[in-house]
Amino acid sequence: MFTPDEHGFTGGSVTGSPGRAQDADQAARVVRAEWRTRQLLSAAARLMERDGFHGVSMQALADEASVSVGLIYRYFGSKEDVLLAVIVEVLNAFDATVPAAVEAAGADPVERIAAAFRAYCGVINTHRHAAVLTYRESKTLGTRHRDTIKSLEVQTTAPLRAAIRDGVEAGLLTADVDVELFALDLILLAHAWALKHWYFGATLSFETYVTRQTALALRAVVDPAHRDDYRHLLAPRT
Amino acid sequence: MFTPDEHGFTGGSVTGSPGRAQDADQAARVVRAEWRTRQLLSAAARLMERDGFHGVSMQALADEASVSVGLIYRYFGSKEDVLLAVIVEVLNAFDATVPAAVEAAGADPVERIAAAFRAYCGVINTHRHAAVLTYRESKTLGTRHRDTIKSLEVQTTAPLRAAIRDGVEAGLLTADVDVELFALDLILLAHAWALKHWYFGATLSFETYVTRQTALALRAVVDPAHRDDYRHLLAPRT
Amino acid sequence: MFTPDEHGFTGGSVTGSPGRAQDADQAARVVRAEWRTRQLLSAAARLMERDGFHGVSMQALADEASVSVGLIYRYFGSKEDVLLAVIVEVLNAFDATVPAAVEAAGADPVERIAAAFRAYCGVINTHRHAAVLTYRESKTLGTRHRDTIKSLEVQTTAPLRAAIRDGVEAGLLTADVDVELFALDLILLAHAWALKHWYFGATLSFETYVTRQTALALRAVVDPAHRDDYRHLLAPRT
Amino acid sequence: MFTPDEHGFTGGSVTGSPGRAQDADQAARVVRAEWRTRQLLSAAARLMERDGFHGVSMQALADEASVSVGLIYRYFGSKEDVLLAVIVEVLNAFDATVPAAVEAAGADPVERIAAAFRAYCGVINTHRHAAVLTYRESKTLGTRHRDTIKSLEVQTTAPLRAAIRDGVEAGLLTADVDVELFALDLILLAHAWALKHWYFGATLSFETYVTRQTALALRAVVDPAHRDDYRHLLAPRT
DNA sequence: CATGAATGAGCCTTCATTCAT
């Protein structure tokens, strides 16, 4: 699990109050701090998805979150940090969701690939607001932040790449599949769901989208010899 | 072919001079104007791809193009107009390239699909700078401009969609292919080449990328009965 | 009394603090805000009278008022709004001064006319800087603002017109007096005091100016039969 | 007659063409130059009256006059010079009109005053566009130009002041009339005709305005003993 | 004489960030 440098609440000793009461205070403080953070990130994601990073002023963000401008700076060092945190939140959600989904799919590599893809799409669907930001505003961030994201993305897509590799090695996928490339394509298709409103209209439901894309993608790589085993994935009724 | 309202050089023909000489003047002026436009758009694409629309100031643009700020406004009404023009230039390039490439590929729908995809990728490779902008900065533009782009994109992808539809109807592609979805996916894969430096590193050559993606995509849709006919596309040696 | 929409300090009362303390805060804030406004308007009037609306940059205004440029925009939405506020201030001063002066002059219509005129001149003398702006920069403002001013001016000159009308009806002024025209002329003569430095030099004192103009104007309209009653106005010793 | 420093067409010897032909050339040139000047000043007056000095760009002026921007600078040294020339044109018109009108009115001082006033109003009515500029944009001009205007105005109002002085000395006006002040008032009333559209609406015709103002003003100063002699001026039927 | 492309200083305005309360 990744935790950005959200201003490092070390919560050091303050002044001179007894221990027990202080602990309670601290706990309450932490709770409130987390609530604030969530409140702010949620507002930021909503606003930035709609108006873009540069289209959202700190004042607007403060208004949307019903706090003062100054308070934002207690939780984030700069406007860029807010953006980074929003993006990181999505990437963390991948890490919190995808591995579990893959595990739940059982041992079969092809099933795991399908599960991973579906989980990716699910996270993107949930954080649709923020997901677009990853694409649109990465260049906005400085190199350091960008590297943070980059490595998070690699880490995040690891389960998918692993499943694909397993599939090839198990002979379930054709031997000539380029693991990296296929993984990239699946990620792209997942992201496309977030971009699709603007690019595509609202013709497909989420379910249909995932099912069809899964079928399309897998048909390209499943070894002909095992096609029948995955008919439920390759030729869905929808 | 689309031409944005680049400020409509009506040019005020005035009093009473011959006409031949004036025509020459006008012609020379138009030539220079077009040169300036190209010069500016090229600089804009380079800079905006690197720093994003908001990261490029008009001053910076002027410097990069070695002109004064004021002059930019003779050719574009606003900063947004510059962005629009950059984007439109790519889209026009599609229109100028793809249909010809498709025709040159002969009558076979599958060959035409492959040719269209390759052509798309080629245009994106050429205008790599500008292509990224289409993704990143569309939200930046006002609704009117956005609609302009949207309709251009639809128009631009028409040849590809047509070829796919033909393929399905000719029984070369499996009957259950979702034309729109498959077209979208191919476009995405083409665009991905522009996004890949940031997303992927520089492992693949353009040739390899196109060949492999073509194979991957087509394998998902070509009817098993015709696989052998397209072995050169489906199972390239690279 | 007119109050322009000076940015409507709604002020965001937030969480849950007592109220008394907050009220005090709010009150203090309002006081400071009003002080700022006055400070800014005063600087604006001074500068604009000297250099004209277009001759004063926001930077210059900020410097003169010893604040930052940005702060001006907390109090006024735009440069035009500053001009409007300056002008409105004068017009409000009329409303706050003239009626009282007229009342204090007693019931006699002629005395009331003289008192109104003197009061007008007094306000203009006090706000000499700003008064000139009304003439010079009305065209600068947009139609909406211009209408605001126009209706304020009408409202502001009402007491004078009423007194003249009463005078005519009471038979103190000759029956053929054109009420509107005579009122306009008096207003003009009052404004002329503000324009006179540039137009006239500094030969006359305020007192002398008012007294003489009153005499001159009234002599044109007071009915010969009542001349003697107003000798103190018609033939002053100065 | 005043002639501003309109770039001093000394029209010196050019190169080496014969005398006669050159003279013709010169003449033609001068004619065209004057035509251009008039064309430009007319356009400038129209535009500036509508949009104010600062609201008119040199480009707009060029367009309105159907010439190029560059050409304007052959006739006027700067934008300010254009404004000055426009204003000076009105003041010259006074000089060209008022004295003649005064002479034509005969020897009677009161008649001369009335004639002068009517002539002033007439000029202002004709150059209404430009007249407003005198008020609105004098501050725009530098000190030097402003002094030019000031002295022109003094020179221009001389006939009126002379007539008033004569009237007082002849005992036709009451002895206590302040010559300078009364002259100023009359000039103001004349100018008011130009300002009135904005200040007053369009209720009065020019004729009515002049007649009524003349009556009003003269009634204030004509000696009671001579009232009957000027009944046609003091109590017009309109 | 005439044109209009080109320049660049300067203007209004916004907004991230700070800090006294």
Next chain:
DNA sequence: TATGAATGAAGGCTCATTCAT
């Protein structure tokens, strides 16, 4: 902790003026 007044750098854009043709 929380507020929001205050700052000032920077940005987009305009426009008077020049100059090569």
